Amino acid sequence: MTKPLVSLDDFEQHALRNLDRNALDYYRSGAQDMITLRENQRAFDRVFIRPRVLRDVSTVSLSTTILGQHIASPICIAPTAMQRMAHPDGELATARAAERRSTCMVLSSWSTTRIEDVAVGSGVKWLQLYVYKDREATRRLIERAQDSGYTAIALTVDTPFLGRRLPDIRNRFRLPPHLTMANFVDQGKAQVGAADNASGLAAYVASQIDPTLNWSHVQWVKSVARIPVLVKGILTAEDARLAVDAGVDGIIVSNHGGRQLDTVPATIDVLEEVCRAVDGRIEVYLDGGVRRGTDVFKALALGARAVFLGRPVLWALNYNGEDGVVEMLDMINEELRLAMSLAGCISVTDITRSHVTIPNQPRL
Ligand SMILES: Cc1cc2nc3c(=O)[nH]c(=O)nc-3n(C[C@H](O)[C@H](O)[C@H](O)COP(=O)(O)O)c2cc1C
Numbered sequence: 001m002t003k004p005l006v007s008l009d010d011f012e013q014h015a016l017r018n019l020d021r022n023a024l025d026y027y028r029s030g031a032q033d034m035i036t037l038r039e040n041q042r043a044f045d046r047v048f049i050r051p052r053v054l055r056d057v058s059t060v061s062l063s064t065t066i067l068g069q070h071i072a073s074p075i076c077i078a079p080t081a082m083q084r085m086a087h088p089d090g091e092l093a094t095a096r097a098a099e100r101r102s103t104c105m106v107l108s109s110w111s112t113t114r115i116e117d118v119a120v121g122s123g124v125k126w127l128q129l130y131v132y133k134d135r136e137a138t139r140r141l142i143e144r145a146q147d148s149g150y151t152a153i154a155l156t157v158d159t160p161f162l163g164r165r166l167p168d169i170r171n172r173f174r175l176p177p178h179l180t181m182a183n184f185v186d187q188g189k190a191q192v193g194a195a196d197n198a199s200g201l202a203a204y205v206a207s208q209i210d211p212t213l214n215w216s217h218v219q220w221v222k223s224v225a226r227i228p229v230l231v232k233g234i235l236t237a238e239d240a241r242l243a244v245d246a247g248v249d250g251i252i253v254s255n256h257g258g259r260q261l262d263t264v265p266a267t268i269d270v271l272e273e274v275c276r277a278v279d280g281r282i283e284v285y286l287d288g289g290v291r292r293g294t295d296v297f298k299a300l301a302l303g304a305r306a307v308f309l310g311r312p313v314l315w316a317l318n319y320n321g322e323d324g325v326v327e328m329l330d331m332i333n334e335e336l337r338l339a340m341s342l343a344g345c346i347s348v349t350d351i352t353r354s355h356v357t358i359p360n361q362p363r364l
C-alpha cells in the first residue's frame with residue numbers, strides 16, 4: 001500500500017525520484033552556495049507563534065482579497081517558468097487547480113503554454129513580466145495578458161542577469177526540444193538550447209533580457225498597462241519606498257526563491273522592514289520558503305496580505321497534474337486553518353503582529 005502524502009515535503013520527495021536531472025536540478029537549485037535558498041525555510045523556524053486561547057474557533061475563514069479581488073485563501077501560486085517539464089499539462093493544469101481552489105495564479109512570461117491558452121475559466125490570474133531588450137515584444141506580452149483577462153502585471157525586478165546556478169551550468173540546461181517558451185513562438189525567441197560550457201538559460205537571458213532595468217522601466221510598464229502593476233523582488237525599505245513613490249499597486253517581497261543573489265536575507269526576515277516602509281499605502285505579499293500553514297500564519301502576522309508558493313506547485317504538478325496541485329493546496333490550506341484555530345484567529349484579519357515573537361531579535 002502506498003503511504004499517503006502528509007506534507008509539502010512529501011511532494012518534493014516524489015519529484016526527487018521521478019524527474020529527470022535537467023528539470024529537477026533547474027527547479028530545485030538556488031544560486032551559488034544556495035545559502036539564501038536554505039535560509040528562506042530556516043528563517044520561518046526562528047519565528048514563534050503567540051497563541052490566544054478561549055476564543056471560539058468553531059468557524060474559521062481563510063478568505064481575503066488581493067488588489068480588490070476575492071480569493072478563498074491567502075495562499076497563491078508564484079510564477080515558475082517551464083511547467084510542462086514537470087507534467088505534460090503544465091501551466092494549464094496549474095491554472096485549473098488554482099481556479100478549483102479560488103486562488104490567484106501568476107503565470108510566468110516564460111511559460112510553456114501560451115498566455116491565451118492559460119486564460120481559462122474565471123480564476124484570478126496575473127502575468128509575471130520580464131523586460132526584453134525588444135521593447136515591442138514586452139509591450140505585446142502586456143497587451144495579450146490584459147486582452148485575455150489577466151488582472152495585474154507582476155514585474156520581476158531582481159533579474160537583470162540570471163543568478164549563477166551551478167547545477168544548470170554542469171547540466172548545460174536546455175528546454176527539451178518538444179517544448180517552447182510558448183509566448184514567443186512567433187518572435188523567434190522560443191527556444192532555450194544547450195550552450196557551450198554554460199546554462200542555456202543564462203545564455204538566453206544574456207542575449208534577450210534588458211540589463212539596463214531601472215525605475216524608468218517601471219514607469220514604462222505602467223504607461224502601457226491598463227491593469228495594476230506590482231514589483232516582484234523587493235527586499236529593502238529603501239526600494240519599498242521608491243516603489244510606493246513610483247506608484248505601483250503592490251510589492252512582492254521575494255528573493256526569487258534563492259535563485260538570484262546568494263546570501264541575501266530570507267524573505268520572512270525582511271518582510272516587517274518592507275511593511276513598515278510601505279505603511280499600508282499598497283499591498284505587500286511574500287514568497288520564498290513557504291512550506292507550512294504556520295509559515296503562512298507568520299507571514300500574515302508580519303504584514304503580508306498573501307503568500308505565493310513556487311517549487312511546491314512544480315512538485316505537486318509532477319506528482320499528479322491538476323489533481324496534485326489541488327491536493328497540495330488543500331494540504332497547506334488545512335494546515336493554515338488549524339494554525340489559525342489553535343492560535344485563536346477566526347479570520348485572516350485577526351492575525352496580528354502580537355501573534356508572533358522572534359526571540360533575540362530587537363523589535364524594529
Ligand atoms: C523553477 C523556478 C522557476 C521560476 N521562474 C520564475 C519566473 O519565470 N519568473 C519569476 O518572476 N520568478 C520565477 N521564479 C521565482 C518564483 O516566482 C518565486 O519567487 C520562488 O520560487 C518562491 O520560492 P519557493 O520556490 O521557495 O516557494 C521561479 C522559481 C523556480 C523555482
Ligand SMILES: CCCCCCC(=O)C(=O)O
Binds near residue numbers: 162205209
Ligand atoms: C530574465 C531571467 C529569466 C529567468 C527565467 C526563469 C526564472 O525566473 C528562474 O528562476 O529560472
